[in-house]
Amino acid sequence: MTLSPVHVIGGGLAGSEAAWQIAEAGVPVVLHEMRPVRGTEAHQTDHLAELVCSNSFRADDWSGNAVGLLHAEMRRLGSLILTCADACQVPAGGALAVDRDGFAEAVTARLANHPRVRLVREEVAGLPPADWGNVVVATGPLTSPALAQAVLDLTGEDQLAFFDAIAPIVTFESIDMDVAWRQSRYDKEGPGGEAAAYINCPMDRAQYDAFIDALMAAPKTEFKAWENVPYFDGCLPIEVMAERGRETLRHGPMKPVGLTNAHRPDDKPYAVVQLRQDNALGTLWNLVGFQTKLKHGAQTEVFRTIPGLEKAVFARLGGLHRNTFLNSPRLLDGSLRLKAAPRLRFAGQVTGVEGYVESAAVGLLAGRFAAAERLGRDVVVPPATTALGALIGHITGGHLDAGKGSFQPMNINYGLLPPLEGPRHGADGKRLPHKERGRAKKRLMGERALADLDSWLASRTLQAAE
Ligand SMILES: Cc1cc2nc3c(=O)[nH]c(=O)nc-3n(C[C@H](O)[C@H](O)[C@H](O)COP(=O)(O)OP(=O)(O)OC[C@H]3O[C@@H](n4cnc5c(N)ncnc54)[C@H](O)[C@@H]3O)c2cc1C
DSSP, X not given: OOOOOEEEEOOSHHHHHHHHHHHHTTOOEEEEEOTTTSOOSSOOSSOTTOOOSOOEEEEOOTTTOHHHHHHHHHHHTTOHHHHHHHHTEEXXXXXXXXXXXXXXXXXXXXXXXXXXXXXXXXXXXXXOOGGGOSEEEOOOTTOOHHHHHHHHHHHOTTSEEEEEEEOOEEEGGGSOTTTOEEOOGGGOOOTTSOSOOEXXXXXXXXXXXXXXXXXXXXXXXXXXGGGOOOOOTTSOOHHHHHHTOTTTGGGTTTOOTTOOOSSOTTSOOXXXXXXXXXXXXXXXXXXXXXXXXXXXXXXXXXXXXXXXXTTOOEEEOOEEEEXXXXXXXXXXXXXXXXXXXXXXXXXXXXXXXXXXXXXXXXHHHHHHHHHHHHTTOOOOOOOTTSHHHHHHHIIIIIBOOOSTTOOOOBOOOGGGSOOOOOOSBOTTSOBOOHHHHHHHHHHHHHHHHHHHHHHHHHHHHHHHHO
């Protein structure tokens, strides 16, 4: 049987991985990459899978770090990106870092030499022609304007963002609920009848003043000249709001009105930081209105001065960048296809994941799904207990829609996986200290993920053999 090729648009981290997975499944691929015919503001070379900034794929420990777990899962699925990263490693302690040129050259060579891959250097400057059939779109945060406009026309205004405005997210279990309390402003019921939808962290005057001072003194990241990020009213960085006047935040996202401290009802808070549930599991909560350009180290330091967040574990830190991404929870189905045009499947950063590894991971899934479809096999998503399953689950449905702009790019983190009770006692029967309990829990989540991934993989292999 002669199979018609799957077309992949964009030869970055996601598109390269998708093309590899499709080709390895026995299906021909045409990979369209616009560089060097047309460049982006960040890429410097014509290599596939160019790393535009850092040369690190972050922590490589499957038992203690969520991105390390994602590495492990991708290796089990024959990831091209991980294979080439492993082959081009440079010393980086517990992180997986690479010689960037060697890495990108290796990815380019592996794809260029694959008998089922045809590499075409051209910009796809609009929706792909109908005779291409099913297509994987992996054009990244700097998708060329012509294609971005065509997608926007298809999805509708507001459904494709060109900048992110990210507020930090913390894990629920790290919030001190002896200090914070649940309540919606004026106990107003939401559409689901919930009158205590928010978590509130109170500040007295001295705490608020110290917070504003820390915010203004903290180092900020600079925009790159080409990023041209506009400040929209309604999603200004908090430090910019604070610069407009010491009381601005207290009359904006930190206003204390309509709230009563459940622990100390007679103390009227001077300001309140509100957190809103971010995912259906209820494990992740975002700091409402706290989009920021503070450097990451400064964010953890300053935001841990908020009463109730002293021990906060940050699943995501804030940021503002030039970034093209879809409102995926609304637009994509469970296997990454655009509901309005299912022949288009999206992958990589444009789906609202963040980072090299996450982009490649979604490319890996999109490639496998596209190949399965072409081979007439079932498309089955990995279990939600795996890092891969948790990531795709979040972008295609797990995030709770809280209106315009609420879906923002996400790194892999343990808060996306179903919670699991950590052991309270060690092998010697002694009570485990808090830190060790956390470590043991991560290991258990890693073991669960890898076992579930193996079962999923075995069922896929069985189907392929039938
Ligand atoms: C400036 C910047 C710095 C970043 N730094 C980091 C970092 O340090 N660490 C990290 O983990 N993540 C970083 N990211 C985020 C992100 O992980 C990377 O951008 C990652 O490369 C995304 O992978 P991708 O495959 O989705 O997109 P890309 O790797 O950008 O790949 C998209 C490809 O599509 C091509 N393309 C675009 N439009 C078209 C078209 N119409 N036709 C044909 N080809 C097209 C592009 O040339 C590009 O090769 C950064 C992003 C930016 C913008």
